[in-house]
Structure formats: structure tokens, C-alpha cells
Amino acid sequence: MTRIRIIFIALFYAQSVFSQETLRGEVCVELEPVYALFLGVPSPLDNAAANRWALEDAAAAFSGMVYGWEFVYEPGEWARSLPEDIELTALGKITPDDARLEITDVNVKDGLFFLYADYHLDEAQGSRISGWKSASSFTAQAVGYGPLQGGEGTIDRSQIKEYALKDAMKKALRKKLRPTERNRPRSVTGFIALSRFPLYRMQNGLWAASSEFRIEIKNIIPFAAY
Numbered sequence: 001m002t003r004i005r006i007i008f009i010a011l012f013y014a015q016s017v018f019s020q021e022t023l024r025g026e027v028c029v030e031l032e033p034v035y036a037l038f039l040g041v042p043s044p045l046d047n048a049a050a051n052r053w054a055l056e057d058a059a060a061a062f063s064g065m066v067y068g069w070e071f072v073y074e075p076g077e078w079a080r081s082l083p084e085d086i087e088l089t090a091l092g093k094i095t096p097d098d099a100r101l102e103i104t105d106v107n108v109k110d111g112l113f114f115l116y117a118d119y120h121l122d123e124a125q126g127s128r129i130s131g132w133k134s135a136s137s138f139t140a141q142a143v144g145y146g147p148l149q150g151g152e153g154t155i156d157r158s159q160i161k162e163y164a165l166k167d168a169m170k171k172a173l174r175k176k177l178r179p180t181e182r183n184r185p186r187s188v189t190g191f192i193a194l195s196r197f198p199l200y201r202m203q204n205g206l207w208a209a210s211s212e213f214r215i216e217i218k219n220i221i222p223f224a225a226y
Contacts, residue, residue, distance in 0.1 A: 020120060020121055020122070020123075020126060021121045021126050021129065022118050022119065022120050022121065023062060023065055023066070023118065023119045023121065023129075024104075024116075024117070024118050024119075025058060025061050025062065025065075025116075025117055025119075025196070025197035026114060026115070026116050026117075026197060027054045027057040027058050027061065027114070027115050027117070027197065028054075028112050028113065028114050028115075028200070029045070029050045029053045029054045029057070029112070029113045029115070030045075030111065030112060030113075031044045031045050031050055031108070031111050031112065031113055032044045032045070032111060033045070033157075034148050034202070035148055035149055035150070035157060035160050038148075038149040038150075038154075039149075039154075039155075039156075039157060041157065045113070047108065047113065050108075050113035051106065051113070051115065052096075053157070054106075054113055054114075054115035055096040055101075055103065055115065055117070056096050056158065057115075057158075058096075058101065058115060058117040058197075059094045059095055059096045059098065059101060060094075060158065061194060061197045061198065062094045062101065062117075062119040063090065063092060063093050063094040064193060064194035065129070065193060065194045065195065065196070065197075066092065066094065066119075066121070066125050066128055066129065066193075067090065067091040067092030067093070067094075067128065067193070068091055068132065068191055068192055068193025068194070068214070069088040069089060069090055069091060069191070069192055069193070070088070070089045070091060070189075070190075070191055071086055071087065071088055071089075071169070071173075071188075071189065071190060071191065071192050072086070072087045072187055072188075072189050073085075073086045073087075073169075073170065073173050073187065073188040073189070073190075074086070074186070074187045074188075075173075075174065075177065075184050075185060075187075075188070077184055077223075084170055084174075086166055086169055086170050086173075088166070088169075088192075091191070094119065098119075100119055100120040100121070100122065101117060101118075101119050102117060102118045102119070102120065103115060103116070103117050104116045104117060104118055132193050132195075132214045132216075133214070134216075136216055137191075137214050137215060137216040138176065138214070138215055138216075139195055139212060139213065139214055139215075140172035140173075140175060140176055140212070140213050140215055141172065141210075141211070141212045141213075142168040142169070142171035142172040142175065142211060142213075143168060143171070143208055143209065143210045143211070144164045144165060144166065144167030144168025144169070144170070144171055144208070144209045144211065145164055145167055145203075145206045145207065145208055145209075146160070146161070146163035146164035146166075146167055146206060146207045146209070147163070147206060147207070148160070148202070148205065148206065148207060150162075150163050151163040160207065161198075161200050161207055161209060163207070164200070164206075164207040164208060164209035165198055165209045165211060167209070168198070168209045168210075168211040168213075169192055169211075169213065172192075172211070172213050172215065173188065173192075173215065176215065176217075177220075183222065183223070184223075185220045185221055185222050185223070186221050186222060186223045187221045188217060188219070188220050188221070189217075189218050189219045189221075190215060190216050190217040190218040190219070191215070191216045191218070192213050192214070192215045192216075193213065193214045193215075194211065194212070194213060194214075195212045195213060195214050196212050198210065198211040199211075
């Protein structure tokens with residue numbers, strides 16, 4: 001009886017481990033980054049530095065997929081001299097040294113360092129992913145753009161491509177709101193997450209971020225409410 005019980009526990013544990021969901025993604029780091037001049041970063045990068053940067057980018061993307069952000073989006077109004085803006089508050093963070101973050105492969109080609117990574121979700125994180133896929137959320141795709149040196153006040157390399165990613169978020173929300181809101185709202189609140197890793201490229205002297213999001217809108221506030 002004891003032996004059967006041990007086997008049952010082992011099988012149950014193995015089933016639990018293998019049933020856990022795994023997220024996958026790919027990031028690319030330029031070995032001669034164009035923003036090196038703006039930030040005083042040594043260039044070209046050696047493989048160790050490129051690997052560290054790529055791992056940081058992978059951790060940030062997995063954070064965006066699992067935890068996402070709470071957002072306050074202001075569509076802006078030209079007649080009222082109000083600029084379009086989005087404010088993000090991260091709901092959690094995955095660090096590069098997380099034991100569940102696994103590098104599966106690296107590759108160097110044409111001056112680019114590619115890193116492929118898996119992230120093995122625990123039970124709580126799996127529940128968060130399921131929540132993002134709930135009926136109250138929707139998916140939206142957009143391409144955002146930003147300057148090669150980042151927005152005003154950029155002091156860190158991670159902020160440079162985030163500027164283009166935030167532009168993609170604004171466009172995704174604008175695309176969703178336009179068909180349903182006859183009057184431009186003052187602000188929109190809710191939650192937003194990545195559904196996959198963003199794809200970054202340089203296009204016409206700008207960063208372009210091709211992104212897919214999961215979005216849950218909680219409140220739409222009209223100008224009349226102010």
C-alpha cells in the first residue's frame with residue numbers, strides 16, 4: 001500500500017510539473033547599437049554584454065506578458081491643447097536571474113545577437129495568464145514608433161525601445177475606441193499586457209515596435225465628467 005501511495009504521489013507531481021505552461025520568446029540585440037552615441041555605451045558590444053542585455057530584454061518582455069500594466073490613457077484633444085498620453089504602472093516584475101527563466105539558444109548573425117528563452121510559469125502566474133485571456137479582455141495589434149535615442153529625458157537603454165512600445169499601446173487603444181466612442185473621452189483606464197514578444201526594427205530613422213496586446217478596459221471617462 002505504501003509503495004502504491006508513493007507511486008501515485010510521484011505520478012501526480014510529474015503531471016503537475018509537465019502541465020505547467022511555458023512562455024517562449026526571442027530577442028535581438030545590435031552588437032553596434034545606434035544609441036551607443038547618445039548614452040555613452042561602449043560599442044561594439046562583446047558577446048557577454050550582448051547576452052546580458054538580451055536576457056534583460058527577455059525578462060522585461062516576460063514581465064509584460066505575465067503581469068502587464070495598469071494604464072491611464074488620455075486620447076488628447078487638439079482643440080483643448082491636450083496631448084495624447086499614456087501612463088503605465090507595472091503590476092509585477094520578472095528578473096533576469098529568475099530560476100524559471102531559461103535560455104534555450106543564442107545565435108550571432110550579421111552583427112545581431114539573438115537570444116531564445118523560455119519562461120516556466122508557476123501556478124499563480126498561470127492563473128494570471130488565464131485571466132488575461134478572459135472574456136472581458138480583447139486583443140489588438142499595432143506598430144508604434146519612436147526616435148532612435150528615445151524620448152525626452154531618456155537615460156537608460158531599456159527606455160529607448162519602450163518609447164516605441166508605448167506608442168504602439170496608444171495606437172491599439174485608439175483603434176479599439178474609435179468605432180465605439182462617438183465623442184473623444186477625456187481618459188480611459190484599464191489593464192494591458194503583451195500577448196507575445198514585441199518585434200523591434202529600425203525604419204526610416206525611427207524604432208518601430210510591432211506588438212500584440214491583451215487589453216481590459218475598466219472605465220471610460222468623458223470630458224463632461226470634469
